[in-house]
Amino acid sequence: MKKISRRRFLITSALVGGGVLIGYSATRPSRHRLANTELAQGGEHYVTSLLKIEADNTVTVYVPHSEMGQGVHTSLSMMAADELDADWELVNIEQAPAIDLFANGDIIKGFASEFGVPSFLEGLTSVSAIKVAELMNMQITGGSSSVRFTGEFGMRTAGAAARQMLIECAATRWGVAADECTTQLSHVHHNASGRSLAYGELAAEAALLEPPEDPVLKDPSQFNIMGKAISRVDIPAKVDGSAIYGLDAKPAGMLYAAIRFAPVFGTKLVSVDAGDALNRRGIKRIVELEDSVAVVADSYWRAKEALKLVSSVFETSANDNTSSADIYAGFERSLADENGSKVIEEGDTEAAMELAADVIEGNYRVPYLAHAAMEPMNCTVHIHDDKVDVWTSTQDALGIKARVAKIAGIAEDDATFHHSYLGGGFGRRLPFNWNVIDHATLIAKEFDVPVKTVLSREDDMQQDYYRPAVASNFKAAFDAEGNVLAWHNRFTGPVQTPGASHIPYAIINQSIRVVDGDTHVPIAAWRSVDHSQQTFFTESFVDEIAHRAGKNPYQFRMELLQQHPRHRKVLEVAAEAAGYGQNLPEGHALGIAVQESFGSIVAEIAEVSIGADNQPVVHKVTCAIDCGWAVNPDTVEAQVESGIIFGLTAAMYGEITIENGRVAQNNFPDYEMVRMATSPEIEVHIVESGEALGGLGEPATPPIAAAVTNAIYILTGQRVRELPIKNHDFSRVNPLAQV
Amino acid sequence: MATFKVNGIEQNLDVEPEMPLLWALRDELGMTGTKFGCGIASCGACTVHVNGRAVRSCTTPVSAVEGQDITTIEGLAGMAAGANTSAPSLTAVQQAWIDHQVPQCGYCQSGMIMAASALLASNPNPSDAEIDSNITNVCRCGSYPRVRKAIRSLATA
Numbered sequence: 001m002k003k004i005s006r007r008r009f010l011i012t013s014a015l016v017g018g019g020v021l022i023g024y025s026a027t028r029p030s031r032h033r034l035a036n037t038e039l040a041q042g043g044e045h046y047v048t049s050l051l052k053i054e055a056d057n058t059v060t061v062y063v064p065h066s067e068m069g070q071g072v073h074t075s076l077s078m079m080a081a082d083e084l085d086a087d088w089e090l091v092n093i094e095q096a097p098a099i100d101l102f103a104n105g106d107i108i109k110g111f112a113s114e115f116g117v118p119s120f121l122e123g124l125t126s127v128s129a130i131k132v133a134e135l136m137n138m139q140i141t142g143g144s145s146s147v148r149f150t151g152e153f154g155m156r157t158a159g160a161a162a163r164q165m166l167i168e169c170a171a172t173r174w175g176v177a178a179d180e181c182t183t184q185l186s187h188v189h190h191n192a193s194g195r196s197l198a199y200g201e202l203a204a205e206a207a208l209l210e211p212p213e214d215p216v217l218k219d220p221s222q223f224n225i226m227g228k229a230i231s232r233v234d235i236p237a238k239v240d241g242s243a244i245y246g247l248d249a250k251p252a253g254m255l256y257a258a259i260r261f262a263p264v265f266g267t268k269l270v271s272v273d274a275g276d277a278l279n280r281r282g283i284k285r286i287v288e289l290e291d292s293v294a295v296v297a298d299s300y301w302r303a304k305e306a307l308k309l310v311s312s313v314f315e316t317s318a319n320d321n322t323s324s325a326d327i328y329a330g331f332e333r334s335l336a337d338e339n340g341s342k343v344i345e346e347g348d349t350e351a352a353m354e355l356a357a358d359v360i361e362g363n364y365r366v367p368y369l370a371h372a373a374m375e376p377m378n379c380t381v382h383i384h385d386d387k388v389d390v391w392t393s394t395q396d397a398l399g400i401k402a403r404v405a406k407i408a409g410i411a412e413d414d415a416t417f418h419h420s421y422l423g424g425g426f427g428r429r430l431p432f433n434w435n436v437i438d439h440a441t442l443i444a445k446e447f448d449v450p451v452k453t454v455l456s457r458e459d460d461m462q463q464d465y466y467r468p469a470v471a472s473n474f475k476a477a478f479d480a481e482g483n484v485l486a487w488h489n490r491f492t493g494p495v496q497t498p499g500a501s502h503i504p505y506a507i508i509n510q511s512i513r514v515v516d517g518d519t520h521v522p523i524a525a526w527r528s529v530d531h532s533q534q535t536f537f538t539e540s541f542v543d544e545i546a547h548r549a550g551k552n553p554y555q556f557r558m559e560l561l562q563q564h565p566r567h568r569k570v571l572e573v574a575a576e577a578a579g580y581g582q583n584l585p586e587g588h589a590l591g592i593a594v595q596e597s598f599g600s601i602v603a604e605i606a607e608v609s610i611g612a613d614n615q616p617v618v619h620k621v622t623c624a625i626d627c628g629w630a631v632n633p634d635t636v637e638a639q640v641e642s643g644i645i646f647g648l649t650a651a652m653y654g655e656i657t658i659e660n661g662r663v664a665q666n667n668f669p670d671y672e673m674v675r676m677a678t679s680p681e682i683e684v685h686i687v688e689s690g691e692a693l694g695g696l697g698e699p700a701t702p703p704i705a706a707a708v709t710n711a712i713y714i715l716t717g718q719r720v721r722e723l724p725i726k727n728h729d730f731s732r733v734n735p736l737a738q739v
Numbered sequence: 740m741a742t743f744k745v746n747g748i749e750q751n752l753d754v755e756p757e758m759p760l761l762w763a764l765r766d767e768l769g770m771t772g773t774k775f776g777c778g779i780a781s782c783g784a785c786t787v788h789v790n791g792r793a794v795r796s797c798t799t800p801v802s803a804v805e806g807q808d809i810t811t812i813e814g815l816a817g818m819a820a821g822a823n824t825s826a827p828s829l830t831a832v833q834q835a836w837i838d839h840q841v842p843q844c845g846y847c848q849s850g851m852i853m854a855a856s857a858l859l860a861s862n863p864n865p866s867d868a869e870i871d872s873n874i875t876n877v878c879r880c881g882s883y884p885r886v887r888k889a890i891r892s893l894a895t896a
Contacts, residue, residue, distance in 0.1 A: 234845070240816070240833060247775065256766070375846045668779075674883070675874075676874045676883050
């Protein structure tokens, strides 16, 4: 891996009262001066940055990412604290405020200039250059990137730099060489003379130093905090009801809005008849917006009940009769008619198909999916005295603040964002998914008190930005000996994650092309983005090829992965742990899948049987993940468990269908979830390759669908080429004789 | 006027009898520990105890709990401790949730803990099948394996 200069990220400044603060600044050297002039208050130079050391020896780490259960507040603080050699007991963790001093775009930009644009941004570059420019000044939490980028290039560097500066101060004071000094538990020691000083005693002097040019990071053997299963700091508040989410905001005098959107995406409101709604208790006003109507009341329930009495007419549109069947038919037309855009063209796939002894085909498709975060979408806005305050759960506080200020017509500097925990993100709470945020702001413009706009679960499900439905047509060519010669894939776009349709397997001729898949249904990133569809497709079709070649699916993959030792390793570890090839309980089978995404490589093996209701039962999932190394192994395991269950819900039940141009599903009964009774046992093995850190929030989601359906094929002889699994009938079981 | 006790304190609310207990707790009493997830008693995020029994508050009108004892996540430890002020500030269930690092986003966990607490109070040693049939709450982050481990760690046998 190319070495990145860490110096560019460093910045130091003094705190009044004797302290030092280490942060980063990639492009604007004036950042710390700006912080001093803009943020200092109450006699304290409260300077923003990543790391603050105070005279009382406490360390405060400012985390510029959203906590949505992935444990990022803890992991990032561990990285800074370990490099600093801080006493973990003396470390405070604070959410960095939503001000542009904490935009993490600089880190991402720095990373991008060295290594190329991170994959989760690449999709956006194809959308519009302006969007990316906007993005660069945001506080994105997504793309499984926080620990990889902010942690590795911001937190560790800041911690290491601070440690070196503190040593330098102590050495100067003692008149000894810096390399005679050691650090431990927030103290600098000079072992030869038995002297030691607390960091807090050195902080004021350290603040006067220039940060080191290229701070030396620890070797993993020197880690004291990283690599340990440290308890997450956000959990205690989540067991006693005190954790505050966006929906829990309660500024004084707040009103509540319930909203009805145009049911067919992209249509406008024509007329409203308030009926008796305004005569009901607590109702303040009916607000008509371009694409929706809202009732504002002194309670959410009253607003919601009154909204039922309001009748509304929305304009007709060309999509009023569009159904999922029409959308899929459009996909098939695109696949039949278009040559598409090149994703990969290697060798001569066409010639290989013509010369082949045998060709197999498989036509796959997956539906739209909703994010369905447990906390329904909501946003509270207070516009007053040419200022605006906003409370919402978001994956980009800075971006949301800017958006609300823009819609409210108020200068960004006069906008204040109030942080909260997220009741799930999964991509729904990323920027550009502006509904609710825009609507809440427009509604609040009508009042001088705060207004909280809340989506019902039904609204949340029907007004999402969806994981795209995709159809994908495959062909594979074999020679007379059953060797695979060519891989042909045509799928419907758009491409949000370049590389998701690539395969690691050594197949000489490959033709992968994308055709138009645009519809009127709004789409967005959904946990693991394109990997969620593409991994189901490619890992299923690879399985088809293996069976056609008469090979064991595990052995077949291993043979074609000679150039990918990390893939081989995770497959090997998962297979060994799952007892692959050994005797299983009667009627059970193992399905296997592997995928690299967001820098991590994940193999999953699902143990499945067919239950009494002829539906599959997933008993156990064995997973091996190579995420380079683990900052917090317990968080790694939790994220893997989470990613598998999220993907399993999608594979088994997930389906948003379109009827009459609108979403047919309403609530959890018709958008079912894996629950306790259907949740498999999960065993996680972390493979520490020592390679660059990989992401964790997403990489465990992609492989699970194919792992399950590959097992179903062994059990039933039925190849599941369309999700969700619940739509298939497995009553006529014709198991494979042997695998 | 709706009258019921919440975490031992009598509340008199001037609200419509059909207002769901969830919204009375959240919007009228400002107790936001109980969460809104689906509004149709499907997901369990709004689970509270009514006279010790787990109830989904989003579809329970206040008229149905007239004169009854409601416990919410905020009062779980206090109600368990009763007058014993030296009791720990968390119940064994809440502590097990920390020990097993159960919550992720945490939004569903108030309801999950209330459901698990009610189950363990009535059945101190639930089987896996009993856990499955009693804990039907939705957790989008997939904390189920840890919920199961935490409950098992509390089972008496």
